[in-house]
Amino acid sequence: MNILILGSGGREHAIAHKISQSPKIGNLFVAPGNAGTSQIATNVEVGVNDFDGIRTLVLDENINLVVVGPEDPLVNGVHDFFLNDSELKNVPVIGPQKAAAELEGSKEFAKEFMMRHNIPTAAYQSFTSNNLEEGYAFLETLRPPYVLKADGLAAGKGVLILQDLNKAKQELKAMLLDSKFGDASATVVIEEFLDGIELSCFVWSDGSNYKILPTAKDYKRIGEGDTGLNTGGMGAISPVPFADEIFMQKIEHQIVKPTVEGLKKDNLPYVGFIFIGLIKVGDEPKVIEYNVRMGDPETEVVVPRLKSDLVDVLVAMSEGKLDQINLEIDERAATTVMAVSGGYPEAYEKGKEITGIESIQDALVFHAGTKLKDGKVVTNGGRVIAITSFGNDFKEALEKSYQNIEKLHFDGMYYRKDLGFDL
Ligand code: AMP
Numbered sequence: 001m002n003i004l005i006l007g008s009g010g011r012e013h014a015i016a017h018k019i020s021q022s023p024k025i026g027n028l029f030v031a032p033g034n035a036g037t038s039q040i041a042t043n044v045e046v047g048v049n050d051f052d053g054i055r056t057l058v059l060d061e062n063i064n065l066v067v068v069g070p071e072d073p074l075v076n077g078v079h080d081f082f083l084n085d086s087e088l089k090n091v092p093v094i095g096p097q098k099a100a101a102e103l104e105g106s107k108e109f110a111k112e113f114m115m116r117h118n119i120p121t122a123a124y125q126s127f128t129s130n131n132l133e134e135g136y137a138f139l140e141t142l143r144p145p146y147v148l149k150a151d152g153l154a155a156g157k158g159v160l161i162l163q164d165l166n167k168a169k170q171e172l173k174a175m176l177l178d179s180k181f182g183d184a185s186a187t188v189v190i191e192e193f194l195d196g197i198e199l200s201c202f203v204w205s206d207g208s209n210y211k212i213l214p215t216a217k218d219y220k221r222i223g224e225g226d227t228g229l230n231t232g233g234m235g236a237i238s239p240v241p242f243a244d245e246i247f248m249q250k251i252e253h254q255i256v257k258p259t260v261e262g263l264k265k266d267n268l269p270y271v272g273f274i275f276i277g278l279i280k281v282g283d284e285p286k287v288i289e290y291n292v293r294m295g296d297p298e299t300e301v302v303v304p305r306l307k308s309d310l311v312d313v314l315v316a317m318s319e320g321k322l323d324q325i326n327l328e329i330d331e332r333a334a335t336t337v338m339a340v341s342g343g344y345p346e347a348y349e350k351g352k353e354i355t356g357i358e359s360i361q362d363a364l365v366f367h368a369g370t371k372l373k374d375g376k377v378v379t380n381g382g383r384v385i386a387i388t389s390f391g392n393d394f395k396e397a398l399e400k401s402y403q404n405i406e407k408l409h410f411d412g413m414y415y416r417k418d419l420g421f422d423l
Protein backbone atom coordinates (compact mmCIF):
# COMPACT_ATOMS: atom_id res chain seq x y z
CA MET A 1 0.00 0.00 0.00
CA ASN A 2 1.07 3.59 -0.59
CA ILE A 3 1.35 5.89 2.41
CA LEU A 4 1.81 9.64 2.76
CA ILE A 5 3.22 11.18 5.93
CA LEU A 6 2.67 14.92 6.49
CA GLY A 7 5.47 16.78 8.28
CA SER A 8 9.21 17.37 8.24
CA GLY A 9 10.65 16.68 11.69
CA GLY A 10 12.36 13.94 13.64
CA ARG A 11 8.93 12.55 14.53
CA GLU A 12 8.06 12.10 10.87
CA HIS A 13 11.47 10.59 10.07
CA ALA A 14 11.02 8.05 12.88
CA ILE A 15 7.52 7.14 11.65
CA ALA A 16 8.78 6.89 8.04
CA HIS A 17 11.70 4.72 9.14
CA LYS A 18 9.36 2.28 10.91
CA ILE A 19 6.88 2.19 8.02
CA SER A 20 9.68 1.63 5.50
CA GLN A 21 10.57 -1.63 7.29
CA SER A 22 7.13 -3.11 6.66
CA PRO A 23 6.76 -5.68 3.88
CA LYS A 24 3.31 -4.14 3.30
CA ILE A 25 4.63 -0.76 2.13
CA GLY A 26 4.55 0.07 -1.56
CA ASN A 27 5.47 3.70 -2.17
CA LEU A 28 6.13 5.93 0.82
CA PHE A 29 5.89 9.72 0.51
CA VAL A 30 6.69 12.48 2.98
CA ALA A 31 5.49 16.04 2.46
CA PRO A 32 7.59 18.09 2.77
CA GLY A 33 10.09 15.81 4.60
CA ASN A 34 13.80 16.42 5.23
CA ALA A 35 17.20 15.08 4.13
CA GLY A 36 16.70 11.98 6.30
CA THR A 37 13.28 11.05 4.93
CA SER A 38 14.58 11.50 1.37
CA GLN A 39 16.80 8.42 1.89
CA ILE A 40 13.88 6.09 2.67
CA ALA A 41 10.89 7.76 1.01
CA THR A 42 10.00 10.24 -1.72
CA ASN A 43 9.88 13.80 -0.44
CA VAL A 44 7.30 16.04 -2.08
CA GLU A 45 7.46 19.83 -1.86
CA VAL A 46 3.94 20.29 -0.51
CA GLY A 47 3.28 22.08 2.78
CA VAL A 48 1.27 20.42 5.56
CA ASN A 49 -1.44 23.09 5.32
CA ASP A 50 -1.64 23.10 1.51
CA PHE A 51 -4.77 20.95 1.35
CA ASP A 52 -5.21 21.33 -2.43
CA GLY A 53 -1.60 20.32 -2.98
CA ILE A 54 -2.12 17.31 -0.71
CA ARG A 55 -5.27 16.39 -2.63
CA THR A 56 -3.40 16.38 -5.95
CA LEU A 57 -0.57 14.32 -4.47
CA VAL A 58 -2.92 11.72 -2.97
CA LEU A 59 -4.81 11.30 -6.25
CA ASP A 60 -1.75 11.32 -8.52
CA GLU A 61 0.18 8.78 -6.45
CA ASN A 62 -2.74 6.55 -5.46
CA ILE A 63 -2.12 7.07 -1.76
CA ASN A 64 -4.04 4.58 0.39
CA LEU A 65 -3.47 6.09 3.83
CA VAL A 66 -2.32 9.43 5.24
CA VAL A 67 -0.51 9.88 8.57
CA VAL A 68 -0.57 13.43 9.91
CA GLY A 69 2.53 14.36 11.93
CA PRO A 70 1.99 17.87 13.36
CA GLU A 71 -1.10 19.40 14.99
CA ASP A 72 -1.51 22.38 12.68
CA PRO A 73 -3.20 20.65 9.73
CA LEU A 74 -5.44 18.70 12.12
CA VAL A 75 -6.60 21.84 13.91
CA ASN A 76 -7.12 23.37 10.44
CA GLY A 77 -9.34 20.44 9.46
CA VAL A 78 -7.28 18.31 7.06
CA HIS A 79 -9.21 15.18 8.05
CA ASP A 80 -12.56 16.94 7.47
CA PHE A 81 -11.24 18.14 4.10
CA PHE A 82 -10.75 14.49 3.08
CA LEU A 83 -14.18 13.43 4.35
CA ASN A 84 -15.88 16.23 2.44
CA ASP A 85 -14.21 15.41 -0.89
CA SER A 86 -15.89 12.75 -3.02
CA GLU A 87 -12.56 11.46 -4.35
CA LEU A 88 -10.68 11.53 -1.04
CA LYS A 89 -13.33 10.41 1.40
CA ASN A 90 -12.31 6.76 1.28
CA VAL A 91 -8.64 7.48 1.94
CA PRO A 92 -8.13 6.97 5.68
CA VAL A 93 -6.46 9.76 7.62
CA ILE A 94 -4.65 8.97 10.88
CA GLY A 95 -5.37 12.05 12.99
CA PRO A 96 -8.59 13.43 14.46
CA GLN A 97 -11.13 15.66 12.76
CA LYS A 98 -11.14 19.37 13.53
CA ALA A 99 -13.71 19.17 16.35
CA ALA A 100 -11.62 16.69 18.37
CA ALA A 101 -8.34 18.39 17.44
CA GLU A 102 -9.59 21.24 19.66
CA LEU A 103 -8.26 19.14 22.54
CA GLU A 104 -4.93 20.65 21.52
CA GLY A 105 -6.24 23.70 19.64
CA SER A 106 -8.00 25.17 22.67
CA LYS A 107 -6.86 24.81 26.27
CA GLU A 108 -10.30 25.91 27.45
CA PHE A 109 -11.96 23.18 25.36
CA ALA A 110 -9.55 20.62 26.83
CA LYS A 111 -10.23 21.77 30.41
CA GLU A 112 -13.99 21.64 29.88
CA PHE A 113 -13.62 18.14 28.40
CA MET A 114 -11.65 16.99 31.44
CA MET A 115 -14.19 18.50 33.86
CA ARG A 116 -17.08 16.86 31.98
CA HIS A 117 -15.46 13.44 32.14
CA ASN A 118 -13.93 13.67 35.63
CA ILE A 119 -10.37 13.47 34.40
CA PRO A 120 -7.85 14.68 37.01
CA THR A 121 -6.21 18.00 36.10
CA ALA A 122 -5.31 21.34 37.71
CA ALA A 123 -8.16 23.55 38.94
CA TYR A 124 -8.67 26.51 36.58
CA GLN A 125 -10.76 29.42 35.35
CA SER A 126 -10.68 31.11 31.97
CA PHE A 127 -10.87 34.80 31.13
CA THR A 128 -11.24 37.17 28.17
CA SER A 129 -10.79 40.94 27.82
CA ASN A 130 -14.38 41.29 29.09
CA ASN A 131 -13.54 40.02 32.55
CA LEU A 132 -9.93 41.02 33.08
CA GLU A 133 -10.73 42.36 36.56
CA GLU A 134 -12.13 38.98 37.56
CA GLY A 135 -8.91 37.45 36.27
CA TYR A 136 -6.92 39.70 38.62
CA ALA A 137 -9.21 38.69 41.49
CA PHE A 138 -8.77 34.99 40.68
CA LEU A 139 -4.97 35.39 40.64
CA GLU A 140 -5.20 36.91 44.12
CA THR A 141 -6.87 33.75 45.43
CA LEU A 142 -3.99 31.55 44.16
CA ARG A 143 -0.58 30.89 45.62
CA PRO A 144 2.52 31.37 43.43
CA PRO A 145 3.75 30.25 41.01
CA TYR A 146 0.97 31.43 38.69
CA VAL A 147 0.25 29.47 35.51
CA LEU A 148 -1.16 31.46 32.56
CA LYS A 149 -2.01 29.68 29.32
CA ALA A 150 -2.99 31.21 26.01
CA ASP A 151 -6.06 29.27 24.89
CA GLY A 152 -4.99 28.72 21.28
CA LEU A 153 -1.93 27.33 19.49
CA ALA A 154 1.10 29.53 20.16
CA ALA A 155 3.95 27.39 18.78
CA GLY A 156 4.68 25.98 22.25
CA LYS A 157 5.26 29.44 23.73
CA GLY A 158 1.82 30.20 25.15
CA VAL A 159 2.35 29.00 28.73
CA LEU A 160 3.81 31.39 31.31
CA ILE A 161 4.78 30.37 34.83
CA LEU A 162 5.37 33.38 37.06
CA GLN A 163 6.45 33.79 40.67
CA ASP A 164 5.26 37.32 41.21
CA LEU A 165 1.59 38.31 41.51
CA ASN A 166 2.03 41.75 39.91
CA LYS A 167 4.01 40.28 37.03
CA ALA A 168 1.25 37.68 36.56
CA LYS A 169 -1.36 40.47 36.39
CA GLN A 170 0.76 42.40 33.86
CA GLU A 171 1.15 39.32 31.70
CA LEU A 172 -2.55 38.52 31.89
CA LYS A 173 -3.27 42.04 30.66
CA ALA A 174 -0.66 41.74 27.89
CA MET A 175 -2.18 38.48 26.73
CA LEU A 176 -5.81 39.65 26.81
CA LEU A 177 -5.56 43.33 25.84
CA ASP A 178 -2.32 43.58 23.85
CA SER A 179 -2.62 40.23 22.01
CA LYS A 180 0.75 39.04 23.33
CA PHE A 181 0.20 35.73 21.50
CA GLY A 182 -2.08 37.12 18.82
CA ASP A 183 -5.55 35.60 18.63
CA ALA A 184 -4.28 32.61 20.62
CA SER A 185 -4.40 34.67 23.80
CA ALA A 186 -7.86 36.23 23.31
CA THR A 187 -8.85 33.73 25.99
CA VAL A 188 -6.47 32.83 28.84
CA VAL A 189 -6.72 29.84 31.14
CA ILE A 190 -5.32 30.46 34.62
CA GLU A 191 -4.64 27.31 36.55
CA GLU A 192 -3.37 25.90 39.78
CA PHE A 193 0.36 25.12 39.73
CA LEU A 194 1.05 21.39 39.96
CA ASP A 195 4.30 20.37 41.57
CA GLY A 196 5.73 17.07 40.39
CA ILE A 197 7.63 15.22 37.68
CA GLU A 198 6.32 15.10 34.10
CA LEU A 199 5.95 12.26 31.66
CA SER A 200 4.32 11.70 28.28
CA CYS A 201 1.76 8.97 27.65
CA PHE A 202 0.78 7.98 24.10
CA VAL A 203 -2.55 6.42 23.28
CA TRP A 204 -3.46 5.17 19.81
CA SER A 205 -7.20 5.14 19.22
CA ASP A 206 -9.50 3.80 16.50
CA GLY A 207 -12.44 5.66 18.00
CA SER A 208 -13.51 2.81 20.32
CA ASN A 209 -10.50 0.66 21.10
CA TYR A 210 -7.16 1.97 22.23
CA LYS A 211 -3.58 0.87 22.84
CA ILE A 212 -1.21 2.52 25.29
CA LEU A 213 2.32 2.87 23.97
CA PRO A 214 5.47 2.96 26.08
CA THR A 215 5.81 6.05 28.26
CA ALA A 216 8.51 8.61 27.58
CA LYS A 217 10.01 11.63 29.25
CA ASP A 218 11.29 14.56 27.26
CA TYR A 219 13.65 17.33 28.28
CA LYS A 220 12.18 20.64 27.22
CA ARG A 221 14.60 23.23 28.56
CA ILE A 222 17.64 24.33 26.58
CA GLY A 223 20.01 24.33 29.56
CA GLU A 224 21.42 21.57 31.72
CA GLY A 225 19.60 20.95 35.00
CA ASP A 226 16.35 21.95 33.24
CA THR A 227 17.24 25.64 33.09
CA GLY A 228 16.75 28.35 30.48
CA LEU A 229 14.18 28.69 27.74
CA ASN A 230 11.69 26.08 26.63
CA THR A 231 12.47 24.25 23.38
CA GLY A 232 10.58 21.72 21.30
CA GLY A 233 12.52 19.06 23.21
CA MET A 234 16.23 18.32 23.65
CA GLY A 235 15.99 14.57 24.06
CA ALA A 236 13.87 11.79 25.47
CA ILE A 237 13.96 8.54 27.41
CA SER A 238 11.63 5.54 27.26
CA PRO A 239 10.40 3.86 29.39
CA VAL A 240 10.07 6.28 32.31
CA PRO A 241 11.53 4.47 35.34
CA PHE A 242 9.05 5.90 37.87
CA ALA A 243 5.98 4.91 35.82
CA ASP A 244 5.57 1.49 37.44
CA GLU A 245 2.65 -0.86 36.95
CA ILE A 246 0.49 0.61 39.71
CA PHE A 247 0.99 4.13 38.38
CA MET A 248 0.24 2.98 34.82
CA GLN A 249 -3.02 1.40 36.02
CA LYS A 250 -4.01 4.71 37.55
CA ILE A 251 -3.22 6.44 34.27
CA GLU A 252 -5.29 3.95 32.33
CA HIS A 253 -8.33 3.94 34.63
CA GLN A 254 -8.45 7.59 35.65
CA ILE A 255 -7.28 9.17 32.41
CA VAL A 256 -6.97 7.03 29.27
CA LYS A 257 -10.27 5.17 29.49
CA PRO A 258 -12.36 8.24 30.39
CA THR A 259 -10.63 10.16 27.59
CA VAL A 260 -11.46 7.62 24.87
CA GLU A 261 -14.95 7.05 26.25
CA GLY A 262 -15.48 10.80 26.67
CA LEU A 263 -14.61 11.44 23.03
CA LYS A 264 -17.15 8.84 22.04
CA LYS A 265 -19.85 10.24 24.36
CA ASP A 266 -19.23 13.73 23.04
CA ASN A 267 -19.57 12.43 19.49
CA LEU A 268 -15.99 13.36 18.58
CA PRO A 269 -14.70 10.62 16.26
CA TYR A 270 -11.03 10.04 16.98
CA VAL A 271 -8.81 7.88 14.81
CA GLY A 272 -5.29 8.87 15.68
CA PHE A 273 -2.64 9.48 18.26
CA ILE A 274 -3.46 11.04 21.63
CA PHE A 275 -0.48 12.47 23.48
CA ILE A 276 -1.31 13.03 27.14
CA GLY A 277 1.10 15.30 28.98
CA LEU A 278 1.03 14.13 32.59
CA ILE A 279 2.48 15.20 35.87
CA LYS A 280 2.94 12.91 38.86
CA VAL A 281 1.80 14.80 41.95
CA GLY A 282 2.57 12.63 44.97
CA ASP A 283 1.47 9.26 43.66
CA GLU A 284 -1.32 10.58 41.45
CA PRO A 285 -1.30 11.32 37.72
CA LYS A 286 -2.83 14.60 36.54
CA VAL A 287 -3.24 15.88 33.00
CA ILE A 288 -1.24 18.96 32.04
CA GLU A 289 -2.35 18.97 28.42
CA TYR A 290 -3.58 16.96 25.48
CA ASN A 291 -1.90 16.93 22.10
CA VAL A 292 -3.56 15.35 19.10
CA ARG A 293 -0.34 14.01 17.58
CA MET A 294 2.78 12.18 18.66
CA GLY A 295 5.44 14.02 20.66
CA ASP A 296 8.74 15.11 19.20
CA PRO A 297 11.34 13.89 20.30
CA GLU A 298 9.32 11.24 22.21
CA THR A 299 8.40 9.51 18.94
CA GLU A 300 12.11 8.96 18.29
CA VAL A 301 12.22 6.67 21.36
CA VAL A 302 8.67 5.28 21.44
CA VAL A 303 8.27 4.16 17.82
CA PRO A 304 11.67 2.38 17.58
CA ARG A 305 10.57 0.28 20.59
CA LEU A 306 7.54 -0.97 18.66
CA LYS A 307 8.26 -4.44 17.31
CA SER A 308 4.89 -4.90 15.58
CA ASP A 309 4.47 -3.94 11.92
CA LEU A 310 3.45 -0.27 11.99
CA VAL A 311 1.50 -0.54 8.73
CA ASP A 312 -0.68 -3.29 10.26
CA VAL A 313 -1.31 -1.12 13.30
CA LEU A 314 -2.22 1.97 11.23
CA VAL A 315 -4.58 -0.02 9.02
CA ALA A 316 -6.25 -1.56 12.09
CA MET A 317 -6.66 1.95 13.54
CA SER A 318 -8.30 3.18 10.36
CA GLU A 319 -10.67 0.19 10.27
CA GLY A 320 -11.75 0.29 13.92
CA LYS A 321 -9.97 -3.00 14.57
CA LEU A 322 -7.26 -2.06 17.03
CA ASP A 323 -8.64 -4.70 19.41
CA GLN A 324 -7.34 -7.32 16.97
CA ILE A 325 -3.76 -6.06 17.26
CA ASN A 326 -1.25 -7.23 19.82
CA LEU A 327 1.37 -4.53 20.24
CA GLU A 328 4.79 -6.04 20.73
CA ILE A 329 7.22 -3.78 22.53
CA ASP A 330 10.99 -4.06 22.77
CA GLU A 331 11.85 -4.46 26.47
CA ARG A 332 15.06 -2.49 26.12
CA ALA A 333 15.27 1.19 27.01
CA ALA A 334 15.66 3.77 24.24
CA THR A 335 17.09 7.27 24.48
CA THR A 336 17.45 10.07 22.01
CA VAL A 337 19.69 13.12 22.21
CA MET A 338 18.94 16.13 20.01
CA ALA A 339 21.69 18.19 18.37
CA VAL A 340 20.47 21.77 17.91
CA SER A 341 21.66 24.92 16.14
CA GLY A 342 23.66 27.49 18.11
CA GLY A 343 21.29 30.17 19.45
CA TYR A 344 18.19 27.94 19.42
CA PRO A 345 15.45 28.40 20.71
CA GLU A 346 16.12 32.06 19.91
CA ALA A 347 17.55 33.25 16.57
CA TYR A 348 19.89 30.79 14.83
CA GLU A 349 21.44 30.36 11.40
CA LYS A 350 20.57 27.69 8.86
CA GLY A 351 22.52 26.09 6.01
CA LYS A 352 25.50 24.78 8.04
CA GLU A 353 27.04 21.65 6.57
CA ILE A 354 26.60 18.55 8.75
CA THR A 355 29.41 15.98 8.78
CA GLY A 356 29.99 12.69 10.57
CA ILE A 357 26.56 11.12 10.01
CA GLU A 358 28.10 8.14 8.20
CA SER A 359 30.35 7.29 11.16
CA ILE A 360 27.44 6.76 13.55
CA GLN A 361 27.24 3.12 14.62
CA ASP A 362 24.74 1.02 16.52
CA ALA A 363 22.31 3.93 16.74
CA LEU A 364 19.49 5.42 14.69
CA VAL A 365 19.89 8.85 13.12
CA PHE A 366 16.65 10.81 12.86
CA HIS A 367 16.82 14.08 10.96
CA ALA A 368 14.74 16.92 12.39
CA GLY A 369 15.79 20.17 10.70
CA THR A 370 17.94 19.20 7.73
CA LYS A 371 17.85 19.45 3.98
CA LEU A 372 19.96 18.46 1.01
CA LYS A 373 21.83 21.27 -0.72
CA ASP A 374 24.18 20.56 -3.64
CA GLY A 375 24.41 16.94 -2.49
CA LYS A 376 25.33 17.89 1.07
CA VAL A 377 23.22 17.61 4.22
CA VAL A 378 22.83 21.05 5.81
CA THR A 379 20.99 22.38 8.84
CA ASN A 380 17.50 23.71 8.19
CA GLY A 381 15.99 24.26 11.63
CA GLY A 382 16.61 24.74 15.34
CA ARG A 383 16.45 21.08 16.20
CA VAL A 384 18.71 19.35 13.68
CA ILE A 385 19.37 15.64 14.32
CA ALA A 386 18.33 13.17 17.03
CA ILE A 387 20.49 10.14 17.83
CA THR A 388 18.50 7.21 19.23
CA SER A 389 20.12 4.24 20.98
CA PHE A 390 19.01 1.15 22.88
CA GLY A 391 20.35 -0.31 26.11
CA ASN A 392 19.40 -2.58 28.98
CA ASP A 393 18.57 0.57 30.92
CA PHE A 394 18.41 4.24 30.03
CA LYS A 395 21.96 4.88 31.25
CA GLU A 396 23.42 2.31 28.91
CA ALA A 397 21.34 3.64 26.02
CA LEU A 398 22.33 7.23 26.79
CA GLU A 399 26.00 6.33 26.79
CA LYS A 400 25.64 5.10 23.21
CA SER A 401 23.66 8.15 22.13
CA TYR A 402 26.36 10.40 23.57
CA GLN A 403 29.28 8.41 22.07
CA ASN A 404 27.64 8.75 18.67
CA ILE A 405 26.54 12.37 18.84
CA GLU A 406 30.19 13.32 19.42
CA LYS A 407 30.90 12.15 15.88
CA LEU A 408 28.49 14.69 14.42
CA HIS A 409 29.62 18.16 13.55
CA PHE A 410 28.17 21.42 12.31
CA ASP A 411 29.01 25.03 13.15
CA GLY A 412 27.41 26.01 16.45
CA MET A 413 26.13 22.53 17.29
CA TYR A 414 24.89 22.14 20.88
CA TYR A 415 23.27 19.33 22.86
CA ARG A 416 22.45 18.70 26.49
CA LYS A 417 24.88 16.35 28.21
CA ASP A 418 22.78 15.70 31.33
CA LEU A 419 19.68 13.85 30.12
CA GLY A 420 18.28 11.53 32.78
CA PHE A 421 19.82 13.62 35.57
CA ASP A 422 16.49 13.75 37.40
CA LEU A 423 15.70 10.03 37.29
P1 AMP B 1 1.75 23.00 28.08
O1 AMP B 1 1.97 23.80 26.83
O2 AMP B 1 0.36 23.01 28.59
O3 AMP B 1 2.35 21.61 27.98
O4 AMP B 1 2.66 23.66 29.19
C1 AMP B 1 4.04 23.79 29.00
C2 AMP B 1 4.76 23.38 30.24
O5 AMP B 1 4.36 24.22 31.33
C3 AMP B 1 4.44 21.97 30.70
O6 AMP B 1 5.22 21.01 30.06
C4 AMP B 1 4.74 22.07 32.19
O7 AMP B 1 6.12 21.96 32.41
C5 AMP B 1 4.33 23.47 32.52
N1 AMP B 1 2.98 23.49 33.09
C6 AMP B 1 1.82 23.63 32.42
N2 AMP B 1 0.77 23.63 33.26
C7 AMP B 1 1.26 23.50 34.51
C8 AMP B 1 0.67 23.43 35.80
N3 AMP B 1 -0.65 23.54 35.99
N4 AMP B 1 1.49 23.26 36.85
C9 AMP B 1 2.83 23.18 36.68
N5 AMP B 1 3.45 23.25 35.49
C10 AMP B 1 2.68 23.41 34.40
Ligand code: GLY
Pocket residue numbers: 218232233291294295296297298
Ligand atom coordinates in the same frame (compact mmCIF):
# COMPACT_ATOMS: atom_id res chain seq x y z
N1 GLY C 1 8.00 16.99 23.14
C1 GLY C 1 6.82 17.71 23.39
C2 GLY C 1 5.94 17.91 22.25
O1 GLY C 1 6.05 17.27 21.21
O2 GLY C 1 5.05 18.73 22.36
